[in-house]
Every structure is written in C-alpha cells, then in structure tokens.
Amino acid sequence: MNRAVSNAFALLLSGALAACAAQARAPGTVSSLPQLVRLPSPTGNPIRHVVIIVQENRSFDNIFSGFPGADAPAYGISFGKRVPLKPSGFGTPDLCHGFSDGLNDWNRGKMDGFAENCAQESGTSPLLPYSYLRRDLVQPYWSMAAQYTLADRMFPTMFGPSYTAHLDMIAGTTDLNPTHAVADLPTSTPWGCDAPAGTQTSVIDTRRQERLDGPFPCFTQFRTMADTLDAAHVSWRYYAPPIAGDGSLWSAFDSIKSVRYGSDWSRNVVSPSPAVLADVAAGNLAAVTWVIPDWAYADHATTGNLGPSWVASVVNAVGESKDWDSTAIFVLWDDWGGWYDDAPPPQLDFRGLGIRVGCIVISPYARKQYVSHTTYEFASILRFVEERFGLPQLGTLAQGYTDARAASIADSFDFARPPSAFTPIKAPYPPSKFLRMKPSYKLPDDI
Numbered sequence: 001m002n003r004a005v006s007n008a009f010a011l012l013l014s015g016a017l018a019a020c021a022a023q024a025r026a027p028g029t030v031s032s033l034p035q036l037v038r039l040p041s042p043t044g045n046p047i048r049h050v051v052i053i054v055q056e057n058r059s060f061d062n063i064f065s066g067f068p069g070a071d072a073p074a075y076g077i078s079f080g081k082r083v084p085l086k087p088s089g090f091g092t093p094d095l096c097h098g099f100s101d102g103l104n105d106w107n108r109g110k111m112d113g114f115a116e117n118c119a120q121e122s123g124t125s126p127l128l129p130y131s132y133l134r135r136d137l138v139q140p141y142w143s144m145a146a147q148y149t150l151a152d153r154m155f156p157t158m159f160g161p162s163y164t165a166h167l168d169m170i171a172g173t174t175d176l177n178p179t180h181a182v183a184d185l186p187t188s189t190p191w192g193c194d195a196p197a198g199t200q201t202s203v204i205d206t207r208r209q210e211r212l213d214g215p216f217p218c219f220t221q222f223r224t225m226a227d228t229l230d231a232a233h234v235s236w237r238y239y240a241p242p243i244a245g246d247g248s249l250w251s252a253f254d255s256i257k258s259v260r261y262g263s264d265w266s267r268n269v270v271s272p273s274p275a276v277l278a279d280v281a282a283g284n285l286a287a288v289t290w291v292i293p294d295w296a297y298a299d300h301a302t303t304g305n306l307g308p309s310w311v312a313s314v315v316n317a318v319g320e321s322k323d324w325d326s327t328a329i330f331v332l333w334d335d336w337g338g339w340y341d342d343a344p345p346p347q348l349d350f351r352g353l354g355i356r357v358g359c360i361v362i363s364p365y366a367r368k369q370y371v372s373h374t375t376y377e378f379a380s381i382l383r384f385v386e387e388r389f390g391l392p393q394l395g396t397l398a399q400g401y402t403d404a405r406a407a408s409i410a411d412s413f414d415f416a417r418p419p420s421a422f423t424p425i426k427a428p429y430p431p432s433k434f435l436r437m438k439p440s441y442k443l444p445d446d447i
Contacts, residue, residue, distance in 0.1 A: 045415050046365070047388050048326040051289045052169065052381060053314055055307055056162065056298040056444050057097065057337025058133070060152060060356045061085065063141055065132035069371040070152040076130045076340040077112040085340065088131035093124045094301045095338025099183040099202070099210055102159030102336070102354055105129075109344040117338055130340045140308040140427045141360065144315065144331065147423065148366040149412040153343065153375045154359035156335055157402055158351035160184055162445040163191050165334040165354075165378070166252035168402070169290065170238075171224040172379040174351070175400035176215065179206050181351050186217045189443065190243060192254025193218035193261070206350040218257045222400070225288070225382060226259050226268070228391045235286040238269050239276045241294040242439045250292060250444055274434045280317040285327070288385055295442035297434065301337060305428070312427035313434055315362055319422035328413070329362040330381050334445075346375060348405070353377055361412040364419030372412050379406035 064072045065085050076083045095101075096118035107113035114129040135142060157168035163185040164174050174182040184202035188195045201214030215221075229236045240251035249271050253259040259269070268286075270276070276291050295303060297310035311331055318327055336355040345353040359376065361367075379402040386393060387408055395401035 045388060045410075046326055046419070047328045047363070049285050049287055049289070049318075049323050049328070050381075050385050050388065051285075051291065051314070051318060051327060051329045053291045053311055053329065053331045054166070054169065055293060055311060055331070055333045056300040057335055057339075058299050058333045058358065059336035059339040059341035060154075060343065060358045061341045062132050062337070062339035063138055063333070063358045064145065064150065064152070066135075067142070067145065067150065067152075067371075070150060071343055071373075072152065073342055076114065076342060077110070078115045078127070078130065079112050083127060083130045085130050085132045086127075087134045088128075089134060089137060090299070090301070090303055090305045090307075092128065092131075092301045095129055097161050097335055097338040099158070099160040099204060099208075101338060102352075103208065105336075105338070105340075105355060106159070106345065111342055111344055114338070114340045129338055137305050138308055140312040140425050141331070141358070143425050144312075144360045144362055146369060148363070148368065149361035149370045149372055151359040151361060151372045151374070151376055151409070151412060153356065153373055154332060154380075155345045155356050155375070155377050156352065156354035157378050158183065159354040160335065160352075162334045166292075167255060168378045169334070169381075170226070170252050170256075171222050171401075172382050172394055172403040172406070173222050173400040176203065176221050178400070180204070180214075181400070182214060182217075182219075183210055183351075187212065190248040190250070190254055191217055192251070193257055194248055194254055204350065208350055217255045218260065219255055220257050223394045224253070224256050224259070225385065225394070226253065226256065226264055228386070228394065229288060229389075230264065232389060232391055234288065234389050234391070236268055236288040237276075237279070237286040238290045238292070239273045240269060240271050240292045241273050241444065242271050242441060243443055244441055272439050274437070276314060277317050277431055277435060280314075280321050280323070283322060285318070285321070285323050287389065293444055294437070294440050295444045296437060296440040298444040299333065300445055306433075309427040309429035310434055312425040313429075313431040316424050316427075317431065319362075319424065324422050325364055325419045327363060328366070328384070330409070331358075331360040331362065332378075332381075333357040361409065363413060364422070365413045365415050365417070367412055367414050368420070370412070374407055374409075374411055376409055377402060377406050379403040380409040382406070383408045384410055
C-alpha cells in the first residue's frame with residue numbers, strides 16, 4: 001500500500017464486510033514554472049472538487065451505440081461497406097490499439113480500417129471490432145449519461161494506447177521536443193521510473209514514423225498538473241492499483257521523476273484504488289482527484305463485467321457525501337481499445353487527435369439529460385481545472401501543451417441554477433465488493 005490507509009478506510013471496510021507535449025526544446029529538466037497568478041473563480045462557479053474517473057479501452061460507439069441524441073450509429077463502415085454493429089459481452093479477445101493501429105483504423109478520416117486488426121491473428125473474426133457492449137452490461141453508464149451530460153465528441157490527445165493517454169491526462173502532452181513525442185508503451189514494466197535499467201520508450205516524429213529508441217520512462221521533459229497544483233497549494237490525489245507485491249503501481253506519475261522521487265509520491269499517489277471510497281466517506285476528498293481501476297474492474301476487453309459497478313460505486317460515494325454540491329465528476333475511457341467508432345477525429349498535430357471515447361459529466365450543476373456536441377480533448381478537463389483553481393497553463397501550444405488550445409468542458413455545466421439532488425446510480429455490484437477485493441496485481445492494460 002502506497003500510503004497508510006486511514007482509520008476511515010479500515011472502519012468502512014470492516015463495516016462493509018460485516019454488513020455484507022512537452023516543452024519545445026531538447027530533452028532535459030523542466031525549467032522553472034512561470035510566476036503563478038491565482039485568478040478568481042469564474043463567476044458563480046461553486047466547484048471545489050474535480051474527480052476524473054478513468055476506465056479502459058472502449059470507443060464511444062462501443063459503449064453508447066444507439067444512445068438518443070448522440071452520434072452513435074448502429075452500424076459501421078468497413079472499407080466502404082456498411083457493417084451492422086453486433087452486441088457483445090466483456091471477456092472477448094483483446095484488439096490491437098497502438099499508435100499505428102489507430103492510424104489504420106482512422107484510415108485518413110474514412111473510419112473504415114478496423115477490420116485490419118490483430119484480433120484476426122488469434123483466429124477471431126476481423127469483424128469483432130464492429131461490436132457494442134450489451135446495454136444490460138453497461139446500464140450504469142447509460143443511467144449516468146441519461147441523467148446528466150454525455151459528451152459525444154471527446155477525443156484522446158493522440159492515437160495510441162493507455163500509457164500515453166494517462167500521461168496526457170496529467171500533462172496534456174508527451175512531447176520530448178518540438179518534433180518527437182512518446183507513443184505506445186515502454187519496453188518493460190512498471191511503465192515509469194521503476195522500470196528496469198535499459199528500458200526504452202516508443203517515439204513518433206512529425207511524419208508519424210515510429211521507432212523504439214526513446215529515453216528511459218522517467219521524464220523531466222514536460223510539466224504536469226502536479227507542478228501547478230503544488231505551486232498553488234491545491235490538494236490532489238491519484239488513486240492507482242498495485243501491479244506487483246513489491247509496491248509497484250500503475251500510475252502515470254510513476255513516469256514523472258519529480259513526483260516519483262519527491263514527497264508527492266507518498267503524500268498524493270494512493271493505492272489501492274478503493275481507498276478513494278474511504279477518503280470520500282471520511283470527508284477527505286482532494287480538490288483534484290484521478291481514479292484508476294484495478295484490472296479486475298477495468299473495462300478492458302479481457303476482463304469481466306465489474307467495471308460499470310466500480311464506476312457507479314465511486315460516483316455514488318461522492319453523490320451521497322457532503323461534497324456533492326461542490327463537485328464535478330468526469331467519467332471517461334483512456335483509449336478506444338480497437339473498437340469501431342464512426343467519428344473522424346480532428347487532426348490537430350502529428351500526435352492526433354485519437355479515436356473518440358466516451359465522456360460523462362456528472363455534477364449537481366451538469367446540464368440535465370443533455371448531449372454535448374462540443375469537440376473536446378483530454379486537456380479540456382485540465383483546462384477546466386486550471387480555470388476553476390486559477391492555475392496557469394502548463395505551457396504554450398508551440399511547446400506542445402494542449403491545455404493551451406483545448407475547449408474547456410465548462411459549457412457542459414449550468415451554474416445559474418441551484419444544485420440538483422443526487423439520485424444513486426443502480427449497479428449489479430455494491431461498493432463492499434470492491435472494498436473487500438484483493439488487488440489483482442495485473443496491468444489494467446498491457447498495450
């Protein structure tokens with residue numbers, strides 16, 4: 001466990017069991033931050049807590065095919081031919097979803113290359129990507145989306161898998177210099193400063209050519225939200241699953257040298273992930289929170305159906321807490337996982353944007369029964385945090401920081417009306433299941 005579990009967590013656990021882009025220069029150390037100017041909160045914005053709940057490897061269409069009012073068709077296109085999307089469960093073979101796979105699926109905006117997927121190498125149908133999760137399995141997500149705001153144009157910062165997606169969620173970039181960015185995954189795990197000596201990273205250039213000769217994944221080349229949040233004395237936590245009995249964690253901050261070898265690692269990076277339920281119950285919710293799932297309750301193709309209940313448990317914990325009236329929750333998927341999606345991602349630079357994923361905005365101030373068609377990217381959430389807490393941008397767009405260009409997701413809120421009461425999200429499995437589960441020690445995604 002990365003930090004001592006609070007007494008509240010121990011009490012909650014026993015009760016449950018009893019009851020049932022980077023800076024535009026050569027690689028080096030991050031230069032000193034610009035002087036921080038604390039700006040006042042936007043007029044009427046009562047948000048004091050932002051919770052970012054991350055799930056694994058599902059495209060928008062794979063979760064929300066058929067959702068009313070959203071761009072979510074019941075069919076896809078495979079090399080010019082219409083293909084009906086078929087219902088599927090969890091526990092399928094994994095699909096390739098690296099940087100080059102994203103480019104192939106995108107196929108220069110035609111969105112029809114998904115059948116050329118490595119799933120066929122394992123003997124599965126090349127049409128497996130043309131699937132959607134059965135609604136009964138993802139009903140908690142549909143309930144959240146129907147009650148609050150569903151954003152149907154959320155795009156990852158770049159093509160590629162979980163590793164770079166999680167970095168983008170804390171930094172808005174993976175740039176090593178103006179012409180090269182980290183892509184895909186390191187050659188060894190853990191994916192960060194704790195990796196074995198000699199571990200290298202995959203790097204792409206401005207021509208989108210990829211090579212496996214990048215630096216050791218303990219980065220000093222770009223700033224993260226930890227820099228600006230710490231400088232402003234804004235509290236934050238990153239709840240991450242352990243991936244080995246030796247204390248190794250699946251955390252994007254393991255790849256950030258200043259965090260891994262600084263006081264933030266023991267103070268703000270928390271494991272196991274269900275500790276968030278205890279902290280919320282104890283009234284100890286940080287101002288900014290990232291929540292990463294264990295493999296056992298991730299939405300990865302090879303897992304079971306616990307993911308939607310896990311997310312519902314976190315949402316319900318916040319919704320039933322004293323902090324509900326001052327919280328904004330964002331539920332999103334880190335990458336598309338190789339599953340079909342019909343929306344061509346805007347190409348804003350050599351990194352992407354990547355293939356569309358789902359995003360649900362949950363708050364007493366979120367627009368009700370609303371589908372937002374605003375084009376967002378992962379840094380739209382970072383920009384919302386920066387605006388709310390008066391933080392400077394991580395850097396300029398010329399330096400590769402996408403929070404400088406991203407549309408703030410603030411337009412999914414209506415702060416002019418009073419906060420709405422919370423209605424619990426129904427789910428098949430209760431929070432007690434996750435509180436008593438032992439860590440799986442498996443990577444939530446291995447690509």
